[in-house]
Amino acid sequence: MNLKPTIGIETHIELNTNTKMFCRCRVVDTEEPNVNLCPTCLGLPGALPVPNEKAIRYITLLALATGCSITKKGMFHRKNYFYPDLPKNYQISQFDLPVGENGNLEIVIDNEKDYVEIERVHMEEDTGKSSHEGSGRIDSATSTSLDFNRSGIPLVEIVTKPVIKSSKEAVAYIEELRQLAIELEISEGKLEKGNLRFDANISVAPSESNELGTKVEIKNMNSLRSLERAIDFEIKRQSSALENGDIIIQETRHWDESKETTTSMRSKEGSADYRYFSDPDIPNMVLTDEFINQIKENLPSLPHENRNKLTETGLGLSDSNVLSKSEKWIFELYFEVFNNTKDSKASFNWITGELQGQMRKLEIKSLPNWFSPNFLSDVIKLIDENKISFTSGKVILEELIQMDTTPDEIAKRLDLYQENDEVAISKIVNEIIDNNQDIVERIKNGEDKLVGFMVGQIIKSSGGSINPGMAKEILSKELNL
Amino acid sequence: MSKKFDITNIAKLASISLSDDEKEKLSNDLSVIIEHVQALSDLELDTNIEDVYIHPLEKVLALDDDTEKPSLTHDEAMSNAPKVSDGKFIVPPSLE
Amino acid sequence: MELLNLSIRELNKLFITKKTKPSELYSEIFNRSASSEAALHAHLSLFEETNLVKAKKSDERFSKSENVGLLDGIPLAIKDNINIKDEKTTCSSKMLSNFVSPYNATVISKLDTEQTIYTGKTNLDEFAMGSSTENSAFGLTRNPWNTDYVPGGSSGGSAASVASRSSIAALGSDTGGSIRQPASFCGLVGFKPTYGSVSRYGLVAFASSLDQIGPISKSVDDARIVYSAISGHDSLDSTSINYEQIELPFEKNATIGIVKELMEDGISEESKKEVEKVIDILKLKGYNIKEVSLPLIKLSISIYYLIAPAECSANLARFDGVRYGLRVDGKTSYEMMENTRAEGFGNEVKRRILLGTYALSAGYYDEYYGKALRARKKMVDEFSTIFKECDYLISPTTPTEAFKAGEKTNNPLEMYMSDLCTIPANLAGLPAISIPTGLSSNNLPLGVQIMSKPLTDNSLLDFSEMLEKELEFYSTPEGWSK
Ligand SMILES: [Mg+2]
C-alpha cells in the first residue's frame, strides 16, 4: 500500500510582554512558585480581565508577517474546561473571530523553497504549571502541585492547515516560525524554556486518496528533536496499522521522550465540549485601520526577506537559510565582510565555521568590542592574495578574538607572511633538490606522492614563510614535471 | 427544540457530582424552565453574532498599556489555600 | 430627633455643626443592627472593633473641620458578594464560608477615600441567585415590615439592614432586579445605575453582562450621594466606561411612557394602582404621558434565564477547591472538584449552572444562548426606539407586594416570574430606580420603577427625587422607627 502522511501543527508562542495578558502582573523568570499573582491571574472571586495592548499589537504583527488577513472586529471567547492548573476553569481565547486568518509562511528544505499555509493566528492566555509527585501513572501518583506564575502569560497560537508532508518539513516550519518571532521581537524564541510549544496532528492515508486519514494529536512538545521523532514514530505506527488492516483511533497521544514512543492519553469521558462563548467581561475588540497600518509600517525585515538578501550576494539557498536563522550580529557581520571581500562563500565559511567555532571553543558568546569586521575581511583577503596560508589565517583569527591587535601585527609578530618572491623560492627549492637527489630520482620514476614530501621540506626549511602553492609550482618547473 | 437532555453529561461538564435523587429532581426543574424558554423559538432573528454585544457606549474596549501594577504578595496569594506545600498549591493527582 | 431616620445630608450637617459625632451615630447603628439580628438576620458579619476606631478618627476630623465629605463617618452596609480586604466574602455560600478577601473591590477603595464606615456584610441569595434571600446557606433574612415575609432578593440583607435602620444606606448588586425588588419590598429606594458606570471589579460575578452595583437607601438623595462616590471609570474593569452624563428634561417638558406590557396580566391590581397614582401626580404637574409598547419584554424572562445561567456557569467554574474556599477531597483532582462543587453549592446555584452549561453545550448553543443574545439585541433596539419618544418609562417594580417566606421556594419558575419588571433594564443596560409609593392592604410597601436611557443616571435621580417629594410617602416599618 502506498501511503502518505499529512501533518498540521499548532504552535503556542509565549510573548515577551512586560506584563500578563489580562492583568498587569509582571512576567518573571523565576523558580520561586506563586510570586507574581494578582486576583485576576489567580482567578479570585470578583477579579476581571483587562487586555494588554502590547500583546494585541504583537499578535497583529505576527498575523501581518505571516500574510494573514486581519479580523477588524474581533472577540474574546471563554473556552470552558476543568483542569486544576486553569484558575478560572475557562481559558480566555479566540474562537470564530481570530486576529488573523489564511496566511502562509515560506520555508526552506533541501535547498528549495516551500510554503506552509497558515489557517489562523489568535490570542490565548497560558495556564499554570502542574508537577506530579509520585510515579508517572495516576493510580500511583500521590499528588499534584501547582505554580501559577505562568498563569495569564500572553500566548499567540499559530495553526497551520494540514499541509505538512514530513517531519523534516515540520522542523523547517518551526525553525522559520521561531526566527520570525525573534525578528519581530515578540518572543525570546527559546525552545529550552518552553517559549514555543507545539502540538502535531498527524494522519496517514493512501497516496491516491483525496481524503485525510484519521488524525492523531500529539500534544505539548517543545524540542525540534521530539517533534521530528514523534512525527516519524507516529507515521510509522499508523502506516503499519493501516497495512495490517487495523483502524486508527482519533485520540490524543503523548510523546514519551525516554521511551521514544507515543502513548495514548486517557481520553476524558465524553467528547470535549468547550462551550465557547464570547467573554462578557471584555467588550468586542475593534482593530482600527490606523492601528493596523501603524504596525504594517513598522514591520522589520522578515526572515524570508533576509534570506533573499543573502542569496543576492551569491550565497546558496541552504547557506542563506542557515545564516538567516543565526543571531543578528552574525547576519550583520556577514554583510560587512562580504561588502569588503565580495567573496560570499569565504565570508560564510569563515563566519559560520572558523569564527563561531573558535568562539565556541573559547566559550564566549559575543565578540570583544575591539574586534572589527574589517579584521575578518583582511584575513580573507590575505589568504586570497596568497600572503598568508589558510592555517595562518586561523591562528590570526584566534588571537584577534583574545587580544586587542590587528591581523597585520600578528602576521608580522609570528612571521606568518609567506615568501612569494620567485627568485628567493627558487634558491631554496634548488637547495632541497640538491640535498634529496634520491627522492628526486624516485619522483622521476613515477612516485608522484613524494612531491608532497618535497614541498613539505621546502616549507620547513623556509620556516613556514613560503606559499605552498608557489613552492609546488617552482619545484615542478625545476624538475620538468 | 429538544426538551430532553442528558443530565449526567451536563453535570460532568459542569463538574458537579449529583446523586440519583438530585439528578431526578434537577431534571424535572430544568425541564420546566427549558419548556418556558422555548418561547424564544418563534422569533425570527438574523443579527450577526458579532453585533450582539450590548454596551451603553458603542466602542469601549480600552486596552491597557503594558505597565506593571502592584500584585498580591506570595502569602496573600496562598492565604486561602486548602493545602500548601513548598509554596505551591497541592491537589490530588491530576495526571491523565 | 431620631438619628437613625435622618438622611446622609442631615447627618453630615449635624457632624459639621458638632450636634452629634460619627461615633455616637455608629454606636446607635451598632446597637440597632445587633438587636435586630435575631429577628431579621440581615447581616452575616458586623465589624464592631475596626469601626469603633474608624468612627473615632472620623470624630477627630469633624472636630478639626478636616472632614472629607458627605460620607465621612456614615455607616453603610455592604452586600457579602463585594470584596473588602481582610474580611470574609462568603456570597452566602458554603463554598466561600471561610474565604477572606486579600483585596478590595473598586467600590470599596472609592468609599475608603470618603472615609465611609462599613457596618458589616449583608445576607444574600447564594451568589446573588434568587429573589427572596431564602437561598442563603446561612439562613434566610426576614422583612422588617413583617417577619413572615421575605425582604426580596438577592440583596435582601442590604434592604432589611437599611429598613431596620441598622445602616444608613447599603450597597447591593443588581443582575435582574436584585437591588430594586428588595428595595420595593422593604419600602426603600433602590438604584441600578447604567451598566458600566460603576466598576464591577471585586464584585463576585454572577452574570457579567448584567451585574451592576448600586445603592439601597431611604431617599433618592442618599442614593445619589452613594452613587456619586462609587461611580466612575476603572482601569481594572474593561466594561467600565469613561463617560459624561447625558441630561434629560425632568420638568414639564419631559415625556413619560407607561410600559403596556408591564401593566397587563401577571401584575397585581395593587401594583398597577401605584403606577396609576404616580401617573395622576405627573398629569397634574403637566407632564406628557403616553402608553408605549415593547413587545419583547414579554420574552425577557426567557432571554434572561438563558443568558444569566450561561454566564454564571462559567463565572462560578473557578470555585473548585484548588486555590481557596471549600475542598471536599477525592482520589483525583477531578473527583475532588466534583465533590467540592456538589457540597459547596446550594440547589438554586446548581440549577442555574446546569441550565447554563446545557444552553452553551455543543448542539444547543444556537438554539438557546445564541438565540437569547439576538433577542436581547432586538430588545435593546426596541428600547432605543421608545426612548426617541419618551424620556422616562414607568412601571411597577414588582408584580406583587412581598411574598411569604417559603411560598415560592418549591417553584423556581414562579420565583423567576417575580423579576419580570426589573429584568429588562439589566438586559438593556439601562439605569433604573425603584422608589416607594405606598402600602398594600397587607401593610406591606409597594413601589414603582422608573427607567431612562443609558448614561442619564443623574437626570433619572433628579426626576425620581421630584416624584418622591410629590408622593410624600416616607414610612418606616413599625418597631424599627425608634
Ligand atoms: Mg489552543
Ligand SMILES: [Zn+2]
Ligand atoms: Zn495577575
